[in-house]
Amino acid sequence: DYYLGEEGFIVLDDPLVNMDPKRQANTAELLKKLSQKRQLILFTCHPAHAELLGGATKTLDRFN
Numbered sequence: 003d004y005y006l007g008e009e010g011f012i013v014l015d016d017p018l019v020n021m022d023p024k025r026q027a028n029t030a031e032l033l034k035k036l037s038q039k040r041q042l043i044l045f046t047c048h049p050a051h052a053e054l055l056g057g058a059t060k061t062l063d064r065f066n
Contacts (some may be wrong), residue, residue, distance in 0.1 A: 011041040
C-alpha cells in the first residue's frame with residue numbers, strides 16, 4: 003500500500019540466501035521488527051525464505 007509514501011521503503015534481494023538456518027531465522031525476526039517501522043520489499047526465489055519472512059506475498063511468473 004505504501005510503495006513511495008510513509009517515509010520511503012527498503013528493497014532487498016534474497017537477503018537470507020547465504021546464511022545457515024539459524025542466521026536465517028534470526029535475520030527474519032530482525033526484518034520483521036524493522037518492517038513495523040519501514041516498508042520492506044523483499045525478493046526471493048526460495049519459498050522457505052518467503053515463509054520465514056512472512057507478510058504479504060506476490061508470486062511473479064516470468065512467463066506471463
